[in-house]
Amino acid sequence: MSAPLLEVDDVEVAYGDAVALPGLSVAVAEGETLALVGANGAGKSTLLRTVCGLLRPRRGAVRLDGDDVTALPAHARVARGIAMSPEGRRLFPSLSVEENLLVGGYARRRGPWDLAAVYELFPLVAERRSRPAANLSGGEQQAVAIGRALMANPRLLLLDEVSLGLAPVVVAQLYAALPRITGQGTTVLVVEQDVHQAMAVADRVQCLLEGRTVLEGPAERIDRTALAAAYFGVAR
Numbered sequence: 174m175s176a177p178l179l180e181v182d183d184v185e186v187a188y189g190d191a192v193a194l195p196g197l198s199v200a201v202a203e204g205e206t207l208a209l210v211g212a213n214g215a216g217k218s219t220l221l222r223t224v225c226g227l228l229r230p231r232r233g234a235v236r237l238d239g240d241d242v243t244a245l246p247a248h249a250r251v252a253r254g255i256a257m258s259p260e261g262r263r264l265f266p267s268l269s270v271e272e273n274l275l276v277g278g279y280a281r282r283r284g285p286w287d288l289a290a291v292y293e294l295f296p297l298v299a300e301r302r303s304r305p306a307a308n309l310s311g312g313e314q315q316a317v318a319i320g321r322a323l324m325a326n327p328r329l330l331l332l333d334e335v336s337l338g339l340a341p342v343v344v345a346q347l348y349a350a351l352p353r354i355t356g357q358g359t360t361v362l363v364v365e366q367d368v369h370q371a372m373a374v375a376d377r378v379q380c381l382l383e384g385r386t387v388l389e390g391p392a393e394r395i396d397r398t399a400l401a402a403a404y405f406g407v408a409r
């Protein structure tokens with residue numbers, strides 16, 4: 174079998190003395206959508222930051238398509254095909270929507286995503302292209318953040334907490350765009366506290382608790398009661 178597109182191999186990641194990931198492994202096959210779920214503090218965002226190069230593991234490796242990228246800075250990983258829509262969106266508030274998108278394309282690879290394609294994916298974003306990003310609603314800002322990541326034409330798209338602070342109907346609209354993204358062959362690693370949403374969009378689900386995997390399996394076969402117990406760390 175070929176190597177997974179993303180292979181996180183036994184990474185230990187700490188903030189000072191506080192170990193957030195004591196030795197976590199995650200693999201995502203090319204074309205697959207994996208959802209990482211888990212309660213607050215489980216280590217989901219830490220894992221994404223480690224994959225995109227904002228955090229360095231003390232031990233272990235991050236590999237993309239078999240290449241060790243552990244030592245590469247974040248911008249070099251974008252050029253290799255890893256792009257993230259971060260928790261809290263992190264747009265440049267005073268820049269226009271279009272300028273935010275263009276920033277995402279700074280180290281773009283060749284591929285299907287450009288301004289026109291993002292505007293087609295999110296028509297509301299197109300209508301607001303000249304407005305400062307700060308003037309958009311939370312859902313619109315989230316769409317811009319996803320669009321900004323797509324502008325890099327990633328092989329691996331990292332989505333951190335798309336649902337954060339948004340009404341369920343808005344979350345559903347955003348996730349409705351996902352099949353058109355994965356339809357381009359993009360591999361997706363999504364972090365989501367909304368387990369139902371995660372299970373609806375993912376091929377596979379991996380549940381973390383205190384930096385460790387407590388349950389994983391195909392989304393359609395995973396037992397919801399077992400997942401709820403794993404999520405909250407309830408021994409059964």
Ligand SMILES: Nc1ncnc2c1ncn2[C@@H]1O[C@H](COP(=O)(O)OP(=O)(O)OP(=O)(O)O)[C@@H](O)[C@H]1O
Nearest residue numbers: 188191193211212213214215216217218219220366
């Ligand atoms: N900048 C930081 N400095 C110190 N500790 C941190 C920092 N960021 C996260 N942590 C700690 O690392 C652990 C994992 O946090 P992380 O944010 O990765 O969890 P999470 O699963 O993404 O949760 P959330 O949904 O709250 O973001 C927690 O114990 C958290 O307190």
